[in-house]
Amino acid sequence: MIKKVPIEELQPGMHIERFDCNWLDHPFIFNRKKIKGQGEIDRLKTWGVTHVYIEDGQQPESAPAIIEQARPTPPVKFEHIITPQSARVDRELKHIPIRHEIVRAKKVRQRATLAAKNILAAVQSGKEIQIGEAKAVVGELDNSICHNKDALFLLMRLRNKDEYTFNHSVSVGVLLLAFCRAMNFDEETTRTIGLGGLLHDVGKMAVPMNILNKPGALNEEEFKKIQQHVILCREILASTHNISLPVAQIATEHHERFDGTGYPQGLSGEAISLGGQMASITDVFDALSSDRCYRNGIDQVEVLRKLYGWSHSHFNEGLVHRFIRCIGVYPAGTLVQLESGMLGVVVESTDNLLRPVVRLIYDTRHDWAVHQKDIDLSKPHGKGGEDRIISYESPKRWRINPLKVLGLV
DSSP states (O other), rough: EEEEGGGGGOOOOOEEEESOOGGGGGSSSSSSOOOOSSHHHHHHTTOOOOEEEEEEGGGGTOOBOOOOOOOOOOOOOOOOOOHHHHHHEEEETSSSHHHHHHHHHHHHHHHHHHHHHHHHHHHHHHHHOOHHHHHHHHHHHHHHHHHHHHHHHHHTTOGGGGGGGHHHHHHHHHHHHHHHHHHEEEHHHHHHHHHHHTTTTTTGGGSSSHHHHHHSSSOOHHHHHHHHHHHHHHHHTSSSTTTTTTHHHHHHHOOOOOOOOSSOOOOOOOSSSSSHHHHHHHHHHHHHHHHHBBBOOOOOHHHHHHHHHHHTTSSOOHHHHHHHHHHHHHOTTTTEEETTEEEEEEOOOOSSSSOOEEEEEEEEEEEEEEEEEEEEESTTTTTTTOEEEEEOOOHHTTTTEEEEEEETT
């Protein structure tokens, strides 16, 4: 007879017949498992497994067992914790001027990209991920975001299309860290979700490059192979020491959709963890706005509009709104036209989503370049706030490189 027992009653040498959770919610490849040592029991606890099913004969006599049908465990829910510390961090996200933070952010981003390369190279060669390096770089990225999030947002635009996977991993991690800070999550929760973002695509190392970079539409067989990267990611993380369940859930749920149209499990609504819902938004934002070897990226403003449109189906509407507030209606690096006829590049955001700091560069009414200066559109009239943005513009149309204007290239 099969009985359900608490995880505390497991002992080395026992055989688990099945877990009281989904396959994706425990750290082992198979649903039947012989426990070899206390370390494996501790690992199950780390992943949040509370009960398992074993043969009645293995049940310690002193421990009561509960007989019932197996049911999936609910996804890990990140609490919306607002502590005095996290509230202070939220107020101080912009306390270091961007011109200062951009110097440090460049070094942090370089280290993060190198860490992403090391992680993916280890996966490709069958070695274990050095999770300590990943956690350290997530901490550095988080610190930079707390200083001034727009510094890393700007650097995300500096991409090499041939290194998309590395850059994408770092960018999703950065976006998730900033998203969490905007949600006032505490440091531990923030960095857990950020780590999930950094590791979310490790499974792609097992997908043939000719499929990943195919310029045309994928056929059914190729699409199935692409979908497998999520399962492969879960297996890789399951074999990595010190990976918690929330990190694994984020990595394995970033292709799930709020309306149930995603993969691999077709989860919907609150069945997707909060971290997974957030990761799905940031993954799509970065993927669509990035240049690939087979297509050019879409302007970030347009991608935000698409996300807003999909917030009634594919994504959690409230989270999409919070993400847009985090990034800004006109993200740093966007070319915009003002009511005065001036063209400018958004330098950084302010508390007013529609009134960022803009670097003026060109007068469209007189058709000439102007002496560059920064104006804060959120300030009162007479101090820069008398103008306003009427549209975002295509850099190609005006033959302007916003990153060059900002001194990044």
